[in-house]
Amino acid sequence: MVIPSADYYKRLFSAVEDFERAFDRWMETQVESDHMSARGLLPTVWPKKGQDESNIRRLELDVAEAAGAAARAVAVTGARIAIAGVGAIDPIANWSLMSAPKALIAPQDIRTTAATVRGRLRTMIDEATAASESGVPGFAPSALHPTIWTAAAAHWTTHQYRAAVAQAAEALTLDWKARLGRSDVDATEFWQQTLSVGDPAPGKPKLAWPGESVNKTVKSMRGGLEPLAKALNLLATGLNLTVRNITTHSTDELGEQEGMERLAAYSFLARLLDNCEIRRADVSGN
Numbered sequence: 001m002v003i004p005s006a007d008y009y010k011r012l013f014s015a016v017e018d019f020e021r022a023f024d025r026w027m028e029t030q031v032e033s034d035h036m037s038a039r040g041l042l043p044t045v046w047p048k049k050g051q052d053e054s055n056i057r058r059l060e061l062d063v064a065e066a067a068g069a070a071a072r073a074v075a076v077t078g079a080r081i082a083i084a085g086v087g088a089i090d091p092i093a094n095w096s097l098m099s100a101p102k103a104l105i106a107p108q109d110i111r112t113t114a115a116t117v118r119g120r121l122r123t124m125i126d127e128a129t130a131a132s133e134s135g136v137p138g139f140a141p142s143a144l145h146p147t148i149w150t151a152a153a154a155h156w157t158t159h160q161y162r163a164a165v166a167q168a169a170e171a172l173t174l175d176w177k178a179r180l181g182r183s184d185v186d187a188t189e190f191w192q193q194t195l196s197v198g199d200p201a202p203g204k205p206k207l208a209w210p211g212e213s214v215n216k217t218v219k220s221m222r223g224g225l226e227p228l229a230k231a232l233n234l235l236a237t238g239l240n241l242t243v244r245n246i247t248t249h250s251t252d253e254l255g256e257q258e259g260m261e262r263l264a265a266y267s268f269l270a271r272l273l274d275n276c277e278i279r280r281a282d283v284s285g286n
Contacts, residue, residue, distance in 0.1 A: 148266050
């Protein structure tokens with residue numbers, strides 16, 4: 001894994017500043033509203049009277065171009081916002097939604113996100129600079145699995161490592177529960193059922209490692225390791241019991257190294273799950 005340098009984070013910082021400037025120029029041509037005024041039905045921006053339409057279109061293209069570069073910074077810092085009924089979105093990448101009926105975001109959401117991204121990037125620049133000056137190989141948590149880092153970023157960058165791990169662990173479970181439609185069980189039971197052997201039941205899809213179920217990862221004189229499918233079940237449930245439950249129900253803070261190790265374990269699990277196949281019960285009667 002390539003560890004981003006301080007220069008990389010600085011380029012992202014500059015891209016966010018470019019976006020803010022382009023966005024502010026465009027907003028000078030717009031009437032600004034908010035969710036309360038729009039009542040959830042109207043756009044949160046619309047052109048001011050007397051504005052040159054061709055100039056507005058030119059400024060919109062400038063914002064769109066700048067957003068393309070700045071959106072990467074949102075992904076790296078995990079600064080998405082949660083929208084009820086929609087999930088987490090990137091306000092910078094989706095800035096144009098403000099002009100649509102039932103607008104999901106308002107101008108202040110975009111300004112707040114940009115400021116949050118800059119704040120987190122400053123911390124990441126400082127940490128990357130310190131790592132390079134120390135001569136010790138660094139590790140960038142922002143390079144972890146996107147689901148894990150997006151959930152952890154807000155707490156990690158403020159050095160709340162226990163909360164970062166707890167949020168990441170919860171996010172992975174909630175993500176897969178949503179994908180499989182399993183809001184009916186708690187976290188440990190969910191992983192035990194979802195990664196267990198056997199055929200899926202109606203309403204209870206399973207994740208299965210692709211290939212033959214008897215495949216083993218290592219051969220040895222004693223027959224090698226357990227089949228990977230069974231090991232994946234043990235890994236998921238084990239992390240839930242030893243990491244997720246403890247960080248969620250404890251107030252004891254973690255050190256940076258302890259937090260990083262736990263996030264890395266969850267990132268590894270998340271990437272393994274991405275390789276799994278979703279298997280659903282055949283309810284057609286065939």
